[in-house]
Amino acid sequence: MLREFTCIMCPQGCDISVEFEGATITSITGNKCAKGEAYVTQEIENPMRNIATSALVDGGDLPLASVRLTDVIPKDRIFDVMAEIRTVELSAPVHEGDIAIHDVLGLGVDVIVTKDVDAA
Numbered sequence: 751m752l753r754e755f756t757c758i759m760c761p762q763g764c765d766i767s768v769e770f771e772g773a774t775i776t777s778i779t780g781n782k783c784a785k786g787e788a789y790v791t792q793e794i795e796n797p798m799r800n801i802a803t804s805a806l807v808d809g810g811d812l813p814l815a816s817v818r819l820t821d822v823i824p825k826d827r828i829f830d831v832m833a834e835i836r837t838v839e840l841s842a843p844v845h846e847g848d849i850a851i852h853d854v855l856g857l858g859v860d861v862i863v864t865k866d867v868d869a870a
């Protein structure tokens with residue numbers, strides 16, 4: 751199987767081609783440095799992503815507060831974490847940097863507030 755990537759590890763944005771079978775990479779071409787190889791290897795073997803979304807706020811001047819994760823998580827856990835975030839209702843006021851969920855689903859990352867919501 752062949753997948754094409756644009757490397758996001760630096761502004762050069764190399765186009766990298768990866769041939770693989772299952773999770774076994776057989777060829778990587780187009781990268782100008784080892785960072786590109788590491789990037790596409792992770793994308794094939796264990797892709798990681800951050801999430802930026804919103805959480806409900808009770809008693810706030812806005813109904814939702816924007817939140818994100820403190821670090822990336824495996825891409826295949828995104829829907830689980832989104833479902834967990836939907837179960838949370840924060841109490842106003844909330845402040846940027848507040849922890850909405852500590853160690854979400856035991857993944858070793860927190861869900862934190864990224865924008866203040868004042869009490870109504």
Ligand code: SF4
Pocket residue numbers: 757758759760761762763764780781782783784785786787
């Ligand atoms: S492969 Fe290396 S040079 Fe090319 S975009 Fe990635 S980090 Fe930059």
